[in-house]
Each structure stands twice: as C-alpha cells, then as structure tokens.
Amino acid sequence: PADLLNAGTVRLTHGAASADILLFGATVLSAVVGADKRELLFLSRASALDGSAAVRGGIPVVFPLFGELADVPEGAVGRDDVKDAGRHGFARTQTWTLERSDDSDSSASVTLVLDTQKRDDVLKRYPFPCLLRYTVTLAADSLSCKLAVQNTGSKTMHFHALLHNYLNVPVAGAQISGLNSSFRDKVSGREEAAASGSAPLTMDGAETDRVYADRDTVEARSAAGRGVKLSRSADGFAQTVLWNPGEKGAGMKDMHKEGETEFVCVEPGYVAELKALAAGEEWVAEQTLSPL
Numbered sequence: 602p603a604d605l606l607n608a609g610t611v612r613l614t615h616g617a618a619s620a621d622i623l624l625f626g627a628t629v630l631s632a633v634v635g636a637d638k639r640e641l642l643f644l645s646r647a648s649a650l651d652g653s654a655a656v657r658g659g660i661p662v663v664f665p666l667f668g669e670l671a672d673v674p675e676g677a678v679g680r681d682d683v684k685d686a687g688r689h690g691f692a693r694t695q696t697w698t699l700e701r702s703d704d705s706d707s708s709a710s711v712t713l714v715l716d717t718q719k720r721d722d723v724l725k726r727y728p729f730p731c732l733l734r735y736t737v738t739l740a741a742d743s744l745s746c747k748l749a750v751q752n753t754g755s756k757t758m759h760f761h762a763l764l765h766n767y768l769n770v771p772v773a774g775a776q777i778s779g780l781n782s783s784f785r786d787k788v789s790g791r792e793e794a795a796a797s798g799s800a801p802l803t804m805d806g807a808e809t810d811r812v813y814a815d816r817d818t819v820e821a822r823s824a825a826g827r828g829v830k831l832s833r834s835a836d837g838f839a840q841t842v843l844w845n846p847g848e849k850g851a852g853m854k855d856m857h858k859e860g861e862t863e864f865v866c867v868e869p870g871y872v873a874e875l876k877a878l879a880a881g882e883e884w885v886a887e888q889t890l891s892p893l
C-alpha cells in the first residue's frame with residue numbers, strides 16, 4: 602500500500618519491503634528490499650528535506666537540463682530551449698502531485714505527476730508545456746522508477762532526463778561492472794576511448810564524473826562484495842553517468858561528515874544530446890534497482 606506519511610512523503614510498503622518518496626522533487630529517499638532488508642540508497646543526514654533545496658541523496662529526478670548550460674556545446678540542437686532551466690533543471694525542486702497508487706500481489710506502486718502547464722514559474726524557465734509522470738514500483742526484491750514525458754504543447758521540445766541514483770555502496774574499492782564504452786570525463790574535460798575487455802572498474806575515492814555510452818545493466822559492488830544492480834526496461838535512458846565528488850564532498854554543506862565515502866552515483870540518463878520530442882508525443886524510460 603501507499604500511505605501519505607505527512608503532507609510531503611509517501612511510504613510504499615510491500616511485505617517487508619518499504620520505500621519513501623518525497624513529493625518535493627518526486628525524490629525517492631529510501632528503498633529497503635530483500636530478505637535481509639537492504640537499504641539501496643544513500644541519503645545525506647545534512648540534506649534539506651523541507652523543500653528549500655534539492656535533496657542530497659536518494660534519487661533526484663534531473664529534467665530538462667543535465668548539469669549546466671555551459672556543458673551543452675554552443676550550437677547544439679535544442680540548446681536554446683533549456684537556456685533558463687537551471688542546474689539539473691527544475692523537476693528535482695518542484696512539488697509533484699500524487700496521482701494514484703496501486704497494489705498487486707507482486708508489488709505496490711505510486712504515480713506522481715508534474716504538469717508544467719499549471720506552473721507559471723516553470724513555464725518562465727522552460728516554455729514548453731509538458732506532463733511528467735513518474736511511477737515508483739516496489740517489489741519484494743526491487744525498486745523500479747519509470748519516467749514518462751509527454752509534450753502537451755504545440756512545438757517540439759528538447760530535454761535531458763536522468764535519475765541521479767545515490768547508491769548505498771561505499772566508494773573505496775567499489776567495483777563497477779558494465780561500464781565498458783567510451784566516456785566523457787568531466788573532471789579532465791577529455792573524451793576517453795573504450796577500455797579493452799570488460800573488467801570491472803575500481804573506484805579509489807578520487808573525484809569521478811563520467812558520462813558513459815553504456816546503456817545496459819550496471820552493477821556496483823562495495824569492496825565487501827555487496828551492492829546494487831541497475832537494469833533498464835524501456836530504452837529511453839541511453840547513457841550512464843558515474844559520479845562521486847571525492848574530496849569535494851567535504852565542501853558540500855548538505856553532505857554529512859565523510860558522507861561522500863558512503864555512496865557511488867550510477868545514473869541512467871538521456872544526456873549525450875538533447876532529446877527532441879514533437880508536440881503530442883511521449884518519451885518513456887525506466888530503471889530497476891535490486892540488491893546484489
């Protein structure tokens with residue numbers, strides 16, 4: 602079932618599994634699944650949860666701009682559409698509306714919507730009316746997040762979309778498998794060729810910020826061998842971002858002390874270019890997280 606815990610948080614439960622979703626940003630804050638009740642997500646204890654800022658942890662929804670406008674090459678198709686969208690866009694800082702909840706024998710789910718046609722402040726930043734529909738489904742051993750973007754306006758719109766998963770996987774010595782393609786390294790500013798072979802990548806705690814061309818299953822395991830598997834069903838998410846701030850975490854005011862050592866962000870997104878979506882069309886992407 603889905604219960605409104607207070608005005609701002611929905612709690613999904615299914616058997617022993619539970620998940621909390623903040624209406625602010627449609628941010629999944631926690632997902633506890635599996636026989637051993639494993640928390641899949643990291644949430645900073647210093648994060649605001651009162652709607653004053655985006656959440657540092659959980660699964661913020663990034664839309665319609667990933668990063669900064671300066672990250673989008675001049676002249677890129679659709680760049681002008683997102684010029685006022687702001688860092689990581691507005692979806693993570695708008696309060697979404699509870700549309701429905703469903704229960705079945707195998708899962709519990711909730712659907713939140715954000716209709717930008719009803720938000721004058723959003724339309725000023727991104728003048729493309731659209732309906733975002735986000736369905737979070739909790740099963741005994743997994744959490745799925747499905748994002749649908751419907752263009753309800755009369756012109757083609759352009760956007761990035763990404764689920765900024767903060768996985769509860771300590772970064773020191775973490776092994777990431779499934780990221781074998783070429784990538785853009787945002788720390789060095791370089792494009793890097795694909796590594797030969799498919800050996801897992803080992804994280805060393807240094808700042809890492811990469812956009813991989815990989816779009817298949819990615820597994821992140823701690824040095825102790827446990828972790829989270831990210832898979833996708835709809836094929837909307839065409840890249841994968843790997844991020845940890847390293848030492849920069851200490852300078853983040855919404856990060857608890859040494860919180861940056863406790864997670865790895867593995868984020869499915871459509872971020873290599875701006876997606877064009879014609880009037881009346883819908884775009885759908887979905888991820889599933891499960892314990893390893």
Ligand code: TA6
Nearest residue numbers: 668688689765787810842844868
């Ligand atoms: O997804 C990686 C990233 O874009 C990084 O560049 C990084 O700074 C991070 O997201 C967090 O952004 P935020 O605005 O939440 O501080």
